[in-house]
Amino acid sequence: MTTYPIDQIRADFPILGETVRNKPLVYLDNAASCQKPQTVIDSIVHVYSHEYANIHRGVHTLSVKATDRFEAAREKVKEFINAGSTKEIVFVRGATEAINLIAQSYGKSQLQAGDEIVISAMEHHANIVPWQMLCQQIGTVLKVAPMNQKGELIFEEFEKLLGANTRLVAIAHMSNALGTINPVERIIAAAQAKNIPVLLDGAQAIPHMPVDVQALGCDFYVFSGHKLYGPSGTGVLYGKQALLEAMPPYQGGGDMIRTVSFEKTTYAGLPHKFEAGTPAIAEIIGLGAAIDYVTAVGMDKIAAYEAELLAYATEQAEQIKGMNIIGQAAEKGGILSFTLDHIHPHDIGTMLDSVGIAVRAGHHCAMPVMDFYAVPATARASFAMYNTRQEIDVLMQGIKSLIEVFG
Amino acid sequence: MFEDLRDLYQEVIFDHNRNPRNFRVMENANRRVDGFNPLCGDKLTLFLKIEDHVITDASFQGSGCAISTASVSLMTEIIKGKTEEEAETLFKQFHEMTTGKTEQVNLEAIGKLAVLAGVREYPARVKCATLAWHTLDAALKNQQEAISTE
Numbered sequence: 001m002t003t004y005p006i007d008q009i010r011a012d013f014p015i016l017g018e019t020v021r022n023k024p025l026v027y028l029d030n031a032a033s034c035q036k037p038q039t040v041i042d043s044i045v046h047v048y049s050h051e052y053a054n055i056h057r058g059v060h061t062l063s064v065k066a067t068d069r070f071e072a073a074r075e076k077v078k079e080f081i082n083a084g085s086t087k088e089i090v091f092v093r094g095a096t097e098a099i100n101l102i103a104q105s106y107g108k109s110q111l112q113a114g115d116e117i118v119i120s121a122m123e124h125h126a127n128i129v130p131w132q133m134l135c136q137q138i139g140t141v142l143k144v145a146p147m148n149q150k151g152e153l154i155f156e157e158f159e160k161l162l163g164a165n166t167r168l169v170a171i172a173h174m175s176n177a178l179g180t181i182n183p184v185e186r187i188i189a190a191a192q193a194k195n196i197p198v199l200l201d202g203a204q205a206i207p208h209m210p211v212d213v214q215a216l217g218c219d220f221y222v223f224s225g226h227k228l229y230g231p232s233g234t235g236v237l238y239g240k241q242a243l244l245e246a247m248p249p250y251q252g253g254g255d256m257i258r259t260v261s262f263e264k265t266t267y268a269g270l271p272h273k274f275e276a277g278t279p280a281i282a283e284i285i286g287l288g289a290a291i292d293y294v295t296a297v298g299m300d301k302i303a304a305y306e307a308e309l310l311a312y313a314t315e316q317a318e319q320i321k322g323m324n325i326i327g328q329a330a331e332k333g334g335i336l337s338f339t340l341d342h343i344h345p346h347d348i349g350t351m352l353d354s355v356g357i358a359v360r361a362g363h364h365c366a367m368p369v370m371d372f373y374a375v376p377a378t379a380r381a382s383f384a385m386y387n388t389r390q391e392i393d394v395l396m397q398g399i400k401s402l403i404e405v406f407g
Numbered sequence: 408m409f410e411d412l413r414d415l416y417q418e419v420i421f422d423h424n425r426n427p428r429n430f431r432v433m434e435n436a437n438r439r440v441d442g443f444n445p446l447c448g449d450k451l452t453l454f455l456k457i458e459d460h461v462i463t464d465a466s467f468q469g470s471g472c473a474i475s476t477a478s479v480s481l482m483t484e485i486i487k488g489k490t491e492e493e494a495e496t497l498f499k500q501f502h503e504m505t506t507g508k509t510e511q512v513n514l515e516a517i518g519k520l521a522v523l524a525g526v527r528e529y530p531a532r533v534k535c536a537t538l539a540w541h542t543l544d545a546a547l548k549n550q551q552e553a554i555s556t557e
Contacts, residue, residue, distance in 0.1 A: 021411055344472035346447045347416075350532060354412045362447060376448030376470060401408040406421065406473070 004305045009297065009386050012037040016386060023356030026391045031176050031204060031335055031382030032360050034229045043289035044231065047282040054278055056255055070281055073288030080291045081221065082212040083238050087270035091279055094235035095203035096126040098222035099170070101237060101274065102199060103130040105247040113139030115167040120158070120182070121147045121372060122175040125365040127201045131170065147372070151178040151327035159190050169198045173205035177366035178327025179335030181205065188217050197243065203227055207384065208306055208333045210299040213238050230290035231283035237274070244270050251276040294385070302385045306334040309383045309392065316396045322403055326378050334383035340399065343406050345377040351402045357395055414525035416473065423477035428484050429466040441553040442542030444534055449475045453542045460491045472535050474526060479539035481519055491547050498540050505536050
């Protein structure tokens with residue numbers, strides 16, 4: 001950890017200096033949303049103060065500047081995930097909208113009744129419900145690959161589901177409820193051997209590890225900006241160009257057309273075909289600033305630092321009697337989901353909040369995962385690039401105290 | 408460590424959470440309603456025996472946080488022997504106390520239930536305390552379908 005500039009990083013995030021209920025904030029709800037570095041906040045202020053106008057519209061100076069900055073953010077995203085072209089980078093509101101876009105555009109145009117979509121047992125509702133909606137609309141069938149008690153995909157069972165009717169695999173790169181990192185290389189190899197396209201839900205993975213979509217070879221990759229230290233309301237859909245070309249627009253409106261008459265409309269090329277209406281201009285420019293920020297630190301370094309944090313937190317948690325870690329996959333990102341004997345997660349959440357610690361308590365938009373472990377909810381501490389061992393100590397001390405209080 | 412929470416988590420609440428009262432299935436109940444809080448997954452089933460408009464017995468089953476468990480446990484204690492009308496009045500008073508809509512709640516009238524007044528300061532937890540009472544309200548109105556706090 002010696003080369004990791006943790007003090008500088010913490011100083012870059014102004015909110016980390018806040019107090020909550022008169023205690024220093026210990027923010028461990030990063031899997032829900034991450035805090036923002038000053039450079040991201042500044043970039044938004046700068047756009048609105050100096051360079052704001054609508055994009056792709058006017059010949060006037062501000063519109064040109066805003067357009068340049070907006071398209072520069074697209075270039076940054078392309079570089080960040082190593083896409084082949086900016087044509088493959090579609091800006092959306094978040095990972096949820098990206099999956100809905102794929103379900104409604106790709107799904108409705110390329111799939112038909114009886115075709116099967118394979119997901120896993122650890123998906124977020126955002127990678128379940130859009131497919132259920134599609135199934136109701138056109139009669140496709142949803143198949144769910146099971147996981148084991150540790151929260152790992154049972155690969156052999158997954159492979160068995162890839163049949164003659166399978167037309168799409170849609171799976172989390174990393175689970176938000178358990179922290180499991182799925183074996184995406186093997187998943188993609190197995191699916192593509194049968195010509196089945198693969199969508200990776202990267203909402204959780206993207207802030208925690210380097211992602212190279214060309215090396216992975218996935219067909220779609222989606223993520224949200226707000227989990228990558230960027231503004232809310234931003235998200236990215238990466239799709240292979242040939243697939244995106246074949247897909248009809250998701251929404252109609254301005255900016256996604258080439259010509260419009262009352263008789264016939266022709267659509268714009270990629271990626272604008274999928275970007276109807278005025279997007280979150282300043283926020284997407286802010287996402288570009290977030291990518292600059294994490295890139296300057298280095299995704300490899302962030303991944304290594306967070307792995308040490310998780311290992312430390314896990315080791316501490318295992319020593320607390322009555323604390324049960326939910327999700328113990330061998331390959332895991334910075335998420336510690338847990339329950340305490342005889343103490344409901346909501347009580348854990350309120351009690352920890354009273355001493356300044358922010359954790360999530362609930363079903364984490366993954367009710368099937370809660371059902372699998374037969375718990376109504378879990379508490380979840382999730383780590384980011386700016387968390388520290390000292391914060392984990394504060395968390396563990398808080399947990400020990402509340403176990404005592406509840407007796 | 409949790410000094411700031413003393414108003415919310417009073418000893419009575421820990422006591423009822425550890426040892427919930429009337430925690431049993433009532434075979435001869437003539438009212439039975441399920442309550443559900445989708446936000447946190449709290450579930451309870453309330454059983455009532457009502458004879459001549461008087462609640463002669465009350466019990467519950469289910470799982471939830473300390474606030475919701477203590478709330479339903481206390482409720483089953485206090486409503487026993489009350490008329491339906493008296494129970495409805497208690498429901499309204501409890502609702503007003505926990506949502507803080509009036510400062511003139513007569514804490515004496517609601518007795519032990521006053522220990523739950525602290526949730527007023529925790530908007531995220533108000534539903535934990537009121538789930539039991541909304542379920543009671545439905546049972547008194549003889550509604551059959553499950554109650555949700557959403």
